[in-house]
Amino acid sequence: MDDDRYISKKEVLEQMGISYGQLYRWKRKGLIPEAWFTRRSTFTGQETFFPRDKILERIRQIKEMKGDHPLDDLADVITQQVNAKLQVAFERLRRLQWFDDSVLETCSIDRERSKPLTIKETLCVAVVSQLRKAARAEELDLVHRTLHERLDEGLLDRIGEERLRLHLLRKRLSGGGISAEISLVVIGPEKLILDPEIERVEDVDLGHMLERIKLDLANEAEGGSPDEAPERETEDER
Amino acid sequence: MNDDKRSASLAGAGKLSGGDYTRVSISGAGKVTGDIKAEALRISGAGKVEGRAEAIQITVSGSGAFGGEVVADEMRVSGATRIDGMARVKELKCSGSYRVRESIVSEYVKVSGVLRAGGDVEADLLKTSGGFEIEGLLSADKIEIRPGGRCYAKEIGGAKIDVRRGGYRERGILLDGLVRMFSGKGTAELRSTVIEGDEIHLEDTIADVVRGTRVEIGPGCRIKTVEYSEELQIHPNAEVGKQQKV
Secondary structure, three states: OOOOOEEEHHHHHHHHOOOHHHHHHHHHOOOOOHHHOEEEEEOOEEEEEEEHHHHHHHHHHHHHHOOOOOHHHHHHHHHHHHHHHHHHHHHHHHHOOOOOHHHHHHOOOOOOOOOOOOHHHHHHHHHHHHHOOOOOHHHHHHHHHHHHHHHHOOHHHHHHHHOOEEEEEEEEEEEOOEEEEEEEEEEEOOOOOOOOOEEEEEEEEHHHHHHHHHHHHHOOOOOOOOOOOOOOOOOOOO | OOOOOEEEEEOOEEEEEEEEEEEEEEOOEEEEEEEEEEEEEEEOOEEEEOOOEEEEEEEEOOEEEEOOOEEEEEEEEOOEEEEOOOEEEEEEEEOOEEEEOOOEEEEEEEEOOEEEEOOOEEEEEEEEOOEEEEEEEEEEEEEEEOOOOEEEEEEEEEEEEEEOOOHHHHOOHHHHHHHHHHHOOOOOEEEEEEEEEEEEEEOOEEEEEEEEEEEEEOOOOEEEEEEEEEEEEEOOOOEEEEEEEO
16 A cells, blocks of 8 residues: 555554554554554555554654553543644634534534534534535534434544545425425435436535544644635525 | 342243342343343353343353343353353453354453454453454453464454463363364364564464564464564474565
8 A cells, every 4th residue: 555644554663663562452442543444455465554644643642641641541531632622723713703603503512611522513513614605594404413413323434434525405396386495415425426406505525624623623823724614606596 | 110229039930120230140041131230140040131231240150141232340151151242341251152242342351162252352361272263353462372172363463472282182071072062173273364463472373464573483383474573483393475574
């Protein structure tokens, strides 16, 4: 696999100066997510690869912190750290007016809340934000509910691998002088084959969105401003 | 329902509803409907828990079936146990047969019978002298395998991995018979695709790839590729296809 974004287990051990024993122990303690392990056949036999930036960063974190915390607690500590970073981002995103109160309301997040946002909530907020110009209120609610439920069922791990996008669609039904429009939210691959009567309102690249959130989190210094949610024509004819 | 904890004992054929108990003992053909929480759960007949079981100590000496997850500090099995979920057992000692549909998460595992897991097996220390079949990853800080029957794990990883002849040869005839019965013809060997560790000693092992810091390939091994970073020793009665210092 000569993809720069991935690194083999051997290289990880060598670069970070750790042992197989440590790596397997950390995996057992939930410090390295199962989803990061990708098995590939190479000319020397089966090998395990990891997303390079993620694994190196995580191991640095573990090495740095394992002196201060028992290994069993470290998983909690690391997730808390990630959450703390998220909160920083949350405040910054708010200042940048990346979302407004209506978005928070749609995502049922208390705007005065002190608890940090989870990565799932952040993704919901980001997606709803991006769609808020093109979509109607009830569609935003549908988007939020769809994401919220599916994210609880392990969607997060699949986003990157399956390059998932969230599509917002509308279809008009008419007959007998009455016409109605229904909205659909679909999470699937980029290219959907739809019947010709379905209108695409907008779609969001979930992987791209996640990356953007993480990039923003990694970039703790002020100034790494995320770009504004892109403007789109509103297709709101009735 | 009151919250008072009760003890229950089923001696004939009976049913027990789930709930919170101190001691539960099933010595006939008993069934627990629903989830159960107890300090001690003892099955010496044919017992079945239809839901999740959580106890400090679980003992199975007859046949025990669990419909859901099993959580315990200590579990001893000398009969046959089947778990249709995950087993989270800190200390697991099995001299009978132990089948888990999903993974086993443990600290100390000792198997002298037969163990099967549909998922991974994780522990700090694992010792086996019987047979096993693990569909996922077998991972522990220290792994000691004395094949006493057919042993298979899709992948094996840990700090110290030690596989040596022994197993059933050192045990009584009765257990030997049991192990052979469960594990087939009595070929005592270990098979795996990838074995990775810091210190590895292997005997009677068939694997595609062995990767380690210090590696000893002992008698009876057939390994396609060995990658090592510090030291490699190969016994004359071992076959190694390719070796590479990395």
